[in-house]
Amino acid sequence: MPRTDENSHYQSWGRFPKAEQQSPVRMTSREGILPPRSSDSKLLAYGMGRSYGDSCLNNHGHLILTRDLDHFISFDETSGILRAEAGVTLEEILNFSVPRGFFLPVTPGTKFVTLGGAMANDVHGKNHHVDGNISHHVISFELVRSTGERLLCSKDSNPDYFYATIGGLGLTGLITWIELKLKPVDSPFIAQEVIKTSGLNDFFALTKASDKDFMYTVSWIDCLAKGSSIGRGLFIRGNHATASQAPAKNKTKISKKSVPMDLPSFALNGLTVKIFNALYYNKQLSRKTSNIVHYDPFFYPLDAVHHWNRIYGKRGFLQWQCVVPFAGGAGESAIKEILEEISRAGQGSFLAVLKTFGEIPSLGMMSFPKHGVTLALDFPNQGPKLFKLLERLDQITRECKGSVYAAKDARMSPESFSVFYPQVDDFKKFIDPDFSSSFWRRVRGESGK
Amino acid sequence: MNIAIFGANSAIAKATARVWAEQGHGLYLVGRDAGKLTALTQDLQVRAKSKIFSEAADLTDTSKHEQIIINAKNSLGKIDLVLMAHGTLGSQSDGEASWKQTLQILDSNFLSQASLLTLLANDFEKALHGHIAVITSVAGDRGRASNYIYGTAKGALSIFLSGLRNRLAAKNIPVTDFKLGFVDTPMTTHYKKGPIWAKPEAVAHGIVSAIEMKKDVVYLPWFWCWIMMVIRNIPERVFKKMKI
Numbered sequence A: 001m002p003r004t005d006e007n008s009h010y011q012s013w014g015r016f017p018k019a020e021q022q023s024p025v026r027m028t029s030r031e032g033i034l035p036p037r038s039s040d041s042k043l044l045a046y047g048m049g050r051s052y053g054d055s056c057l058n059n060h061g062h063l064i065l066t067r068d069l070d071h072f073i074s075f076d077e078t079s080g081i082l083r084a085e086a087g088v089t090l091e092e093i094l095n096f097s098v099p100r101g102f103f104l105p106v107t108p109g110t111k112f113v114t115l116g117g118a119m120a121n122d123v124h125g126k127n128h129h130v131d132g133n134i135s136h137h138v139i140s141f142e143l144v145r146s147t148g149e150r151l152l153c154s155k156d157s158n159p160d161y162f163y164a165t166i167g168g169l170g171l172t173g174l175i176t177w178i179e180l181k182l183k184p185v186d187s188p189f190i191a192q193e194v195i196k197t198s199g200l201n202d203f204f205a206l207t208k209a210s211d212k213d214f215m216y217t218v219s220w221i222d223c224l225a226k227g228s229s230i231g232r233g234l235f236i237r238g239n240h241a242t243a244s245q246a247p248a249k250n251k252t253k254i255s256k257k258s259v260p261m262d263l264p265s266f267a268l269n270g271l272t273v274k275i276f277n278a279l280y281y282n283k284q285l286s287r288k289t290s291n292i293v294h295y296d297p298f299f300y301p302l303d304a305v306h307h308w309n310r311i312y313g314k315r316g317f318l319q320w321q322c323v324v325p326f327a328g329g330a331g332e333s334a335i336k337e338i339l340e341e342i343s344r345a346g347q348g349s350f351l352a353v354l355k356t357f358g359e360i361p362s363l364g365m366m367s368f369p370k371h372g373v374t375l376a377l378d379f380p381n382q383g384p385k386l387f388k389l390l391e392r393l394d395q396i397t398r399e400c401k402g403s404v405y406a407a408k409d410a411r412m413s414p415e416s417f418s419v420f421y422p423q424v425d426d427f428k429k430f431i432d433p434d435f436s437s438s439f440w441r442r443v444r445g446e447s448g449k
Numbered sequence B: 001m002n003i004a005i006f007g008a009n010s011a012i013a014k015a016t017a018r019v020w021a022e023q024g025h026g027l028y029l030v031g032r033d034a035g036k037l038t039a040l041t042q043d044l045q046v047r048a049k050s051k052i053f054s055e056a057a058d059l060t061d062t063s064k065h066e067q068i069i070i071n072a073k074n075s076l077g078k079i080d081l082v083l084m085a086h087g088t089l090g091s092q093s094d095g096e097a098s099w100k101q102t103l104q105i106l107d108s109n110f111l112s113q114a115s116l117l118t119l120l121a122n123d124f125e126k127a128l129h130g131h132i133a134v135i136t137s138v139a140g141d142r143g144r145a146s147n148y149i150y151g152t153a154k155g156a157l158s159i160f161l162s163g164l165r166n167r168l169a170a171k172n173i174p175v176t177d178f179k180l181g182f183v184d185t186p187m188t189t190h191y192k193k194g195p196i197w198a199k200p201e202a203v204a205h206g207i208v209s210a211i212e213m214k215k216d217v218v219y220l221p222w223f224w225c226w227i228m229m230v231i232r233n234i235p236e237r238v239f240k241k242m243k244i
């Protein structure tokens, strides 16, 4: 067996950019000390690598692999308070907690992420308007610094480090365990409604009407639609099903497929995307359908195809996610403008997701969500043409005081970063001097150093 | 069932222990690193209601073996099954340079197991009850320049197990030898992973079901059986010139 230090093995989900890391270190005990590093290379925790861009990469540095920190520490069946190591995945938590009547308080669109990764990006889900971000449900965690210090962080203990580490992009040190409160549920099912929307105005009206009565709302949109149908798509809303709503047979078999290898890039040209989007939209013929679905297809439709990122071929793909504040209608028009730019550029997005963020303020200094509308899209990596389009989208976002999500970013400029994250100067103080990432060096204009 | 696991901190043993704990079996975990052992014990106690005991010990210290087995029997009542998973990859080049290093590799991969197995086999034989399961490696099927010291230890262990199996067959005490291929664990952090690499969880399920079926020699994942058949059958005059 070839004993090569696998430096290119660890990638981000978008597989762009590539990074050459030094030999990785597996953290196998939460009591362990951080690995020593050579003087000119930095450390960075790596969970499941489900960040799209380069925030989980550390070119020329070392990655600390956290997946061996996968132990549960304690669970209170009455309160739903779980303490678990930071390398536990959301899938592992669900497998454990759902049969015991508890669900994740907040979940992103994939369950293949670690708790530590979820904290470092302060992830949000379809229930942001009700429950905020993951950190709103976190009681405490331990942060290990390169000095060897172990900080117990909560609102009362080392609060500065608590708020800096939430959404802190892994730069403040290594989180070893997290205590969070799970949400009680009566069944593993969701009572879902899918409504066909004719355009953006329809979406905004539906969102407004649904946010009060539905815990989960999200919309998939066809971003190749033009003119008045811009923003048309499917609006999905749901609540946890009661025990009596749940189907008698308490198991749905989820089929697992996998993309075994890279697809050639023609597999995803404008035409295929158009067909895909049209199919998705037309699949649903009547205006509204209601049904009871298992949580898996409801929250994690993409997880059903393992390694779906390979569909974009070797060059990888980029995701772009913004949030724009409502600001009396300015947000709505910014979203429209962004969608028009994308439609005009015809660079096709395989997936486009639109959702409103509620008013709950984020806790982390660097957390992404704020009250407004968020839009997320995928783009195959078409080089300079795409980068030009994304810069244009950044510009629209900057102008309306919005922000672009670091967890998904592979290319924003240092100038954009400081506009999107004005708190960065306060945040800097909490960065562990031994930690850094490809993302951080890029947005600080230090990539060459 | 009551199961004693030696080398319980191994990624593969951990995944196996989780399956067994969830099935309700009582476990006695022996591992070297006390911190990891506590973490694993807590984890299993959160996941399952079964009895979990643990003891930290460096298993190359054979003078402790008798006492460890007594402790396990006292805690569990009796032992129905043992799984032995501990081992170290060691460094082939260090071993080539130093006999002391070679001995260490033999110690952690063969001698410590042989000592435990001697005691356990006698106990099981006397009780006319028990099941022995040990993790070895495909590296033990043929010596290769890149890791023949480790391979020697694992190969010796397989031969030891084959002898025990022959001895204990009359007493209906199964001896299962797990010859593993590449598994993504802390032991193999620095290897480039490819499609033939298995996850510890998948291997754990293979271990649990092969034990239920009282198998003798099991390659995990299964396709290693064919790979090793080919490798074992390459004529030595060709093999000695190959770089594998």
Ligand SMILES: Cc1cc2nc3c(=O)[nH]c(=O)nc-3n(C[C@H](O)[C@H](O)[C@H](O)COP(=O)(O)OP(=O)(O)OC[C@H]3O[C@@H](n4cnc5c(N)ncnc54)[C@H](O)[C@@H]3O)c2cc1C
Binding pocket: A013, A044, A045, A046, A047, A048, A049, A050, A051, A052, A055, A056, A066, A086, A087, A107, A108, A109, A110, A112, A113, A114, A115, A116, A117, A118, A119, A120, A121, A122, A123, A124, A125, A169, A170, A171, A173, A174, A175, A176, A302, A407, A408, A437
């Ligand atoms: C299909 C898909 C859907 C998604 N949907 C959403 C969504 O709806 N909402 C959302 O918010 N995000 C979403 N994401 C993004 C994803 O949730 C985040 O990128 C998440 O952080 C990934 O977690 P990970 O374990 O893979 O971490 P990685 O990507 O490996 O790392 C992410 C960051 O966390 C840091 N980190 C990891 N572990 C630790 C630790 N123990 N201590 C300190 N720092 C640590 C890393 O250094 C890095 O900065 C989605 C991603 C995919 C692929």
Ligand SMILES: NC(=O)c1ccc[n+]([C@@H]2O[C@H](COP(=O)([O-])OP(=O)(O)OC[C@H]3O[C@@H](n4cnc5c(N)ncnc54)[C@H](OP(=O)(O)O)[C@@H]3O)[C@@H](O)[C@H]2O)c1
Binding pocket: B007, B008, B009, B010, B011, B012, B013, B031, B032, B033, B034, B036, B057, B058, B059, B060, B085, B086, B087, B088, B089, B108, B135, B136, B137, B138, B179, B180, B181, B182, B183, B184, B185, B186, B187, B188
């Ligand atoms: N991974 C593979 O590709 C592969 C292939 C074939 C065979 N195997 C075999 O599978 C078994 C399990 O290994 P793994 O892959 O799960 O790797 P692992 O996670 O590194 O486990 C090895 C374990 O052995 C324990 N150990 C080593 N020396 C010990 C000693 N003197 N006393 C007590 N415990 C000791 C270590 O305990 P502490 O953590 O407590 O120090 C460690 O947890 C090993 O026997 C290995 O040789 C592995």
